[in-house]
Amino acid sequence: MYWRGSSSLWRGRPGRTNANDMELVQCVPNFSEGRDAATVAALEQAIRASPGVALVDRSADPDHHRCVLTYLGPPAAVARASLAVAQVAVERIDLTRHAGQHPRMGALDVLPFVPVGDTSIHTCITLARETGARLAAELHLPVYYYEEAASRPERRNLAWIRSPGFEGLRSRPLTDERAPDCGPAAVHPTAGAVAVGARGPLLAYNVYLRTEEVEIARAIARRLRERDGGLVGVKALGLWLASRGQAQVSVNITRPAQVPLSRVFEFVRLEAARYGVTIAGSELIGAARLEELLEVARSSLGLHDLQASQVLDLWAARLAAGEHTGG
């Protein structure tokens, strides 16, 4: 039996678990292809073949006709991988033959860079601007910088940039408020335009409801999202997932340090209960920080003092990296 008394002589976890002093950046490009297995495989392969980056996650959806890759590495390696995968997207995806529910303007639609660990957002801003300039020069894409990399206030908002869609942007010269930050003043004929940005961590989190009434998911999404008076930094949509026969509340948590997953889950659970609807499950798309998952354990089990340093796997990775506490 182990224990811990509140008047313990000492208690704590010495040292740090952060194995990486190296600068690391996460990249989460969104592509307008979720149906053609060969294209989706080619995109994945471009990342796998790119040295120095780790492919963490891949998600594709035929209903939305989109896919997402998640990878990370040092800035230079992430830039190289991003250019390689962008080239595959431009070569293989033809937006003139693409339709889907999701707003989109490019074959490579969005390219966000996200700091990992102690890496600065400024590293990601620089990376976004440099990579964007190369996408314009080498692949002839109009490039819009967004969020932290934006050149104008209204362009911080990805939704604003993307609102005309491929078809809207194609119908006019890209001038004035729609002038790209770099690249040609017209969309690429098949690959459209791309938004390249730098942003903080974001949790892409979906909750499935045991109902076929998508209106219930939409009502919950409205109450949940910041825009309509809900939780800070939360974006949400109610969607119908035909392939599952369930409604989904699809959520982006843009301030995960302030709004933990558990709070969003409980919010949805309580709102769904109004309608007698229960939750079938939830899912996290792409990567999450350990801290965000520990917060679930803290809040669900009242594990108030749980710390990342208690996670053995991190220490094992650190030892494998050749570090140790002795000396």
Add this chain to the structure above:
Amino acid sequence: MYWRGSSSLWRGRPGRTNANDMELVQCVPNFSEGRDAATVAALEQAIRASPGVALVDRSADPDHHRCVLTYLGPPAAVARASLAVAQVAVERIDLTRHAGQHPRMGALDVLPFVPVGDTSIHTCITLARETGARLAAELHLPVYYYEEAASRPERRNLAWIRSPGFEGLRSRPLTDERAPDCGPAAVHPTAGAVAVGARGPLLAYNVYLRTEEVEIARAIARRLRERDGGLVGVKALGLWLASRGQAQVSVNITRPAQVPLSRVFEFVRLEAARYGVTIAGSELIGAARLEELLEVARSSLGLHDLQASQVLDLWAARLAAGEHTGG
């Protein structure tokens, strides 16, 4: 907005996150000292000064008059650290002047070795036997091998080995059923005897109840533990934590892969509710596997598909270790 449809073309996380192909062993020695800050610091320092091991956690409790260190490293480094810390314990802890609620028979009371990652239990059995032999030869301690390292079936059970306590073992020669596996046939005059073992992962988990009635904690512990018909592999005690003014259900989960933390928490919560008692919080002592914490998120939020490979921190550690997926 990200998504995942059940009919996704593909979905999954490529590659492995386990950064270490190296053999790693976790060690969690228990010492019969929880009050003297200088001794407790000396024990800690012995581990910190030992090359090649990482000190993960330390807990001391004055009520129980015990402390626990958690460290890990390659087998040889863990053996060296364990011998060093055992020597400090033998030099500084005098059981003739020690009293506490917790059963104990040694200054270094228990020395368990636990496999980490893909390391085999056989590595830990060998390590236990070799380290035990050196504790006997160099520090003149009677050594009993327990659990997977046991030499006889009844000695698998640590409670059986330790049941006479220091005072009981001191009162007679250590022969027949009490003959040590190695070392002298009498307890060390001040440091007693030691149980050295190899075992699987164990979660040391405490739940605090908002009540001053320790009988409620005891009743819950009885219903919860395997011995009395509760959950498989669970040991539990109801304790009174004077320093907090709260009762505690102190739990060991010896089969964490089968019995997740959340199940134990829910069990205690429901049983406490019988008495109108709520849970003030819970705590995890020492280290846990990432998998055990992910299981909390899976069960609390219905995150059925959550995988370790989604945890960015592990990938960052892996990249820091010089691995990558590209090539």
